[in-house]
Amino acid sequence: MVRLFFLFLLTLLPLFATSSLVVKLEIKGAIGPASSEYLKDSMVFAKEKSADMILIELDTPGGLSSSMRQMIQDITNSPIPVITYVSPKGARAASAGTYLLYASHVAAMSPATNLGAATPVNLMPTQKPNDLNSSSTSTLEKKAINDSLAYIKSLAQLNDRNISWALSAVEESESLSANDALKYGVIDLIAQDTNELLDKLDGRVLIISGKSIVLRSKGALIENFEANWKIKFLSTVTNPNIAYILILIAIYGIFFELMNPGSIFPGVVGAISGVIALYALNMIPFNYAGLLLILLGISFMIAEVFVAGFGVLGIGGVIAFTFGSLLLFDADTLGHTISIPLVIAFAISSLAFFIFIIKLFLSSRKVKLVSGAEDMIGAEVEVIKSNERGYTVRYQGEIWSAVSKNKLTVGQRVKIVELNGLVLSVKPVKE
Secondary structure (H helix, E strand, C coil), rough: HHHHHHHHHHHHHHHCCCCCCEEEEEEEEEEHHHHHHHHHHHHHHHHCCCCCCCEEEEEEEEEHHHHHHHHHHHHHCCCCEEEEEECCCEEEEEEEHHHHHHHEEEECCCCEEEEECCCCCEEEECCCCCCHHHHHHHHHHHHHHHHHHHHHHHHHHCCCCCCHHHHHHHHHHCCCEEEHHHCCCCCECCCCHHHHHHHHHHCCEEECCEEEEECCCCEEEEEEECCCCHHHHHHCCCHHHHHHHHHHHHHHHHHHHHHCCCCCCCHHHHHHHHHHHHHHHHHHCCCCHHHHHHHHHHHHHHHHHHHCCCCCHHHHHHHHHHHHHHCCCHHHHHHCCHHHHHHHHHHHHHHHHHHHHHHHHHHHHHHCCCHHHHHHHCEECCCEEECEEEEEEEEEEEEEEEECCCCCCCCCCEEEEEEEEEEEEEECCCC
């Protein structure tokens, strides 16, 4: 009887067991301020939900070092196990992504993915990174390389991963496929999808903050963590293409407002776009020379409208505008840069716009004057009053005194033949 009772309890026990909770977030694209805020918020959410694990699906070409370091601090100090999974197939964890993998408590990859190329290349445009003693390598560049080497080495030691390859990834920009990464001890496992990953993680023992934690991930509940509106907004405006468009809207909006005072709408749109653009530029690094070239290019194109430069200023402006746009953001630093088709489209549109303005300006010079004495001669007016001193006529809404050698009647159409001071000489219009 007792045995039957225990057998009954063992049968019902799984029904009362609670599944583990995994908070899942996706970090796609370049690492930036939005990525670090997204990760920080997800960790707060995971603590509130008493989650057992945090799963990061990663696919990145790299990004900002400052944002990457903030994310690594959050991961390494997290009391909840953090699993970074390079997924889906075809994804990568390049540059900053490699550091994130090394910092995670568990590093996993899908087949047909890769990682590596962790050299701070934005500081090393010419020299070979493995020749740190070369005289051509500046002190600043040596410091950057040595700092990166020490940083990734400390992460490798923290999570017992391959140190020699990590150093090669920084010194020689080496990359590895998922299979080779597993073979050389860079990652912990390969999984086809999230479900297989959780199955393989089940029972794994991790040491976090000096405590031994056994992962119970098989059949775990997965709760996706979505970014809030603030993070989505930050992610949008810190995109180099969006920041670039905002800068141009601000410049053109303010320009139109100055050209047409009182229009209000262009000025308001330009001012708002300018504030948002400044916020974005404060969050992401940009090249001051690139921004100055853009401003210089637009100034040249505007000057072409008012100065007879025979097209030199306009063409020079387009060239400066294009080069400034290409130099504004560094792809090696941000992970991606301004789209070249977008730059070409804006350059051609700006050139076409200012050519149109120039044509209007030149054509306006050829138009006959519509005011002054020259325009009055020959104009037809109507006699509105007659007296002993002469006549009164109306010209373009104005009342003028007039004299004539002929006798005129009120309502008669006459033609202006001469202007003497403020008195018009008129004669009847022949029917």
